[in-house]
Amino acid sequence: MDGAEKTLSTISGVTNDLGRLRDNIDSVISKSTQTADGLRPRLSDLQVQIRRLGEPPAKDAPPETAAVAAERARLDVQAAEVSGAIKTLEVTWWRARQAIDKITDLRLQMFVRSLTEQMSSPLMPEFWSEIGRQKSSVQWRLKYNAEDWWGSINRQKGSVLVLLAAAIGLYLLLKAVALAVTRYRPGPNATPPSFFERAASASWIAPVRAIPGVAAVLLLYGGLEYLGLLYYPTAAPAGAAFFRYALVFTAVSALIISVFAPNRPERRLMALSDRSARRITVLLILLALINSIDLFLSKFGQILYFPLSMSVAQSLFTSLAFAFVLIGLLLTPFESNETTLARPVGRSEPIWLKFPLWIAAASIIACCLTGYIAMGRFLAQQLVMTGVVGLIAVLLFLAIRAFTRGSTTSRGHISVILEERMGFDELRRKQLGWLTEVVLTFGVAFVTIPILLLQWGFAAPDIRDWLQRLLFGFEVGQIRISIVKILLGIAIFVALVFVTRLIQRRLRENILIAPKMDAGIANSIDTAVGYAGTGLAAVIAISYAGFNITNLAIVAGALSVGIGFGLQSIVNNFVSGLILLIERPIKVGDWVVVGNEQGTVRSISVRSTEIETFDRASLIVPNSELITGRVLNWTHRSALGRVVLKFSAGPDVDPRRVLAILTECANRHPTILREPAPIAVFEGYTATTTDYTLRVLLPDITHGLRVQSDLRVAVYEALRRSGIAFAAALPEAAS
Structure with missing residues (x-):
């Protein structure tokens, strides 16, 4: 590096000399990086051995043995030598980077000087x-x-x-x-x-x-x-x-x-x-x-x-x-x-294209007539080369858009491919089409931009160096960011989430199915597997992307302030959702009553629970309300439940006869349990009515409405056959 720096300080303004010097410095950077990377594992091994020997004894403590002291001294010397070599290589790498920056500046100065050099104007006789x-x-x-x-x-x-x-x-x-x-020419009627x-x-x-x-x-x-x-x-x-x-x-x-x-x-x-x-x-x-x-x-x-x-x-x-x-x-x-x-592709008079080209044509003529002929020639050449590259890039971009957005009747369209070969639905096809368009567009830009930079005077080593920094790491403060690692981290996250979803689907299809397992337990296991898999995928992806997970404690501390102010309800619902999944006061499939609404629990998510009412409407209830509020769960322990029906007859009937008819109708129904047996009760009488209740137990309370209807029809027919007149019916109740 000493020779390179000396040469750089005295080099003449020749681009080839700078290019050769840049190549030599690149080799220095490569060798120093490889050597330092090879020494770092050796330094780590030495440091581990030193730590295993423990701390040196204090002055007032008993001395360690001569063998241990000699081994400690030997390891300290080797560690110091390796550490010194690594630091020297790091200094060399830094000097090489500074030299490359200086070469880049010199090239830029020479490039600008060559373009801005004024010759004799062709309007002057001297020319x-x-x-x-x-x-x-x-x-x-x-x-x-x-x-x-x-x-x-x-x-x-x-x-x-x-x-x-x-x-x-x-x-x-x-x-x-x-x-x-x-x-080949298509026929007159061809599409x-x-x-x-x-x-x-x-x-x-x-x-x-x-x-x-x-x-x-x-x-x-x-x-x-x-x-x-x-x-x-x-x-x-x-x-x-x-x-x-x-x-x-x-x-x-x-x-x-x-x-x-x-x-x-x-x-x-x-x-x-x-x-x-x-x-x-x-x-x-x-x-x-x-x-x-x-x-x-x-x-x-x-x-x-x-x-x-x-x-x-x-x-x-x-x-x-x-x-x-x-x-x-x-x-x-x-x-x-x-x-x-x-x-x-454009309007009949694309002003957005013609106006800059008019400026370019006028600039070329002005540069040539005022003596800046090198600048005019450079503009003319770049218009051709940039135009060719830009034309190819635009055509590729338009072809990508036609491939991903065109009508589904077009042969080769991605929607047709995804539908015919993979059977994806319309939403999934649109999502994959958009993702394909983004990836292909970035690919075209990734190839086009370096070519344009080369055409406009940037050196190939500089472009290669920028791409390496962009892809394999650049530092922002104390953080080193690598796009390649970030993309790999995203790919790992997507792959692990895909594996998690695959495991969930296998569990739902083979293990978490009725009647092998209760629907609520199956939903809790399925949700827990999804949360665990997604969380593990996030941790692994973040670690692989180069972010230190221990630094997340700082982020958590900052979030705690936000939780105290604006995120309290969200976190409360999240924690309540976890409690619902673990404690399971309600579960998927339960018949619950919340306030004036009732229905069947369909799903329990991170923030809220979905309850489907008997009118087929979805009631979204925050999880915190289900934990802190009062909820009536008809099927919490089991589906067993009792139905109570109330009847009113005339004042002149025999109560025992009515009770016998009610009990007989209940015993004839195939759904009602025989043990404990149905109970008919004479509740009381007034001047115009005699009141009765029929209490029956059902193995599945969710069939209560159908059973109530069947019993009412049976009791109505039996009482009419017996010549017993009905009074006004009272509303039923269930418990």
């Missing part, structure tokens, strides 16, 4: 006079290299002609195959393809369109190299640059044609008319061609050592050409396609 002075030397270099290379070609004229013919023939052959492959189908079609049509040009370029390059025509000092790098940028132009052109499909509106991804699509396609291909020519001429000028004035002039012409073609593109009306083949 053109300098070019005129260098013109003859440039012409001589071009003529010398061209004659030398052309002489080599003439010596192998036949082979070169055969190579050209083969390249042209291969191109025409593959072009015919590509046209045949992509020639218009969805956006996802058109995007999927473009994803394979673009490579097919690019194959003829790419194959011809590769054949031509390989043939020239085989013939030895690219082994000259200038021909080799110039040829490599030419064929490289030709491949890039071919691929970008194929992508543009596949997206805008000027002659195939049924495959067009943008909702544009044929005229607009053709004009936009031509202008975009022209922009890509200008950018490729600019890149090649810049490389060619470096190879032939062109004067700076010539390189500046070349950048000026290509940048201005780019700006004027861009203006032509912006003047093109984005006419919408009147058919319904495509879902609109």
Whole structure:
């Protein structure tokens, strides 16, 4: 690190030198980290051994044996050496990080300085006079290299002609195959393809369109190299640059044609008319061609050592050409396609897109005319590269949305897949579709952002370092946050919760089922398993994510203040819910009466209990009310219960005869228990009535209403057959 810091203090402003120095410092960081990680377990072992020896004896205590003292001294020395080595490595790591930060700052300064360097304005005569002075030397270099290379070609004229013919023939052959492959047209009555189908079609049509040009370029390059025509000092790098940028132009052109499909509106991804699509396609291909020519001429000028004035002039012409073609593109009306083949991607005049591009075109022209030609060239190049990357990213995003949100009739749609192959319901399909869209969108952004940063001048090592810090840990105060660990923690939590739900389902299907187990006990066990599994999953996930669980005590202390003020009722209901599950004064399936409402307990959750009334309405009762209030539970200990019915007859009847009829009707009912036997009681009489009650026991009190109805019908029929007249009936009661 001493040598690296010394080099950094005296290094010249060359990006390659900074890159090599950055690589060396990265290796220092990697080695120091690995060495320190390897020493830390050794230090932990030594510290454990020292602790096992116990504390050294006090001054007034008996001394320890010589062997123990010697062993303690040996371990202390080794621990001090290992600890010192670790601290030295940590200091080295910190110095390396500071050096990398300094390299990043130097690169940024050099980048800004190169873009903001002002040359002579092309509006000034000095600019053109300098070019005129260098013109003859440039012409001589071009003529010398061209004659030398052309002489080599003439010596192998036949082979070169055969190579050209083969390249042209291969191109025409593959072009015919590509046209045949992509020639399919739907019938007039065919259903218009969805956006996802058109995007999927473009994803394979673009490579097919690019194959003829790419194959011809590769054949031509390989043939020239085989013939030895690219082994000259200038021909080799110039040829490599030419064929490289030709491949890039071919691929970008194929992508543009596949997206805008000027002659195939049924495959067009943008909702544009044929005229607009053709004009936009031509202008975009022209922009890509200008950018490729600019890149090649810049490389060619470096190879032939062109004067700076010539390189500046070349950048000026290509940048201005780019700006004027861009203006032509912006003047093109984005006419919408009147058919319904495509879902609109933008408005017919997307101001949100054209306005920034107008500013960019004006900025390029202004920079070139005021002498900031490097800045103008940089803007032109970035518009092309950023536009290509952005176009691909937007198309991927739209394809993702079409895949996850499109109509269920679209082939390949995720809803159709989840419904046909997995049988998920609509709600679950929407949830999984949304989750899939989020994951895929983040994936596209995760790939796109680093590429854009590279295009805009950021160094690859810096981007890699940022990603490593983002994913594998960065410090906020005393806390180290790692997105990878957090995501793994979330994945562990989801997996453990899934296992918990699976265990609960197995318990409900195989063990916690009637008549093997009471419904209330089954619900308590099921709820307890769910709480325990979720809590354990949360603790394990938090621990794996890197958070110290002991620090949760601080959070608990802070929450206690909130509990004292605003969360008291919530915590009270939660604790009451736990009491209901453990003490079980009420349980699922019980018939309870709360105030003026009664019904069957359906569920006991963390905060409240759901009671289904006999009208099939859900009554939500806070758990604290069930613990602190008065609740009548008809089925707390058992389902056994008593039903009391009251009857009134005329004053002239024989009470014994009425009692016998009531007892006989009760004994005939199959649901009523015979032991203890039903009881009929003569309650009293008035001037107009004689009053009776019938008390019966039922094995299941929940059938009380049906039994009461049956008994009333039976008593009514029996009394009428006996000629006994009824008085007004009194309301019944149950206990």
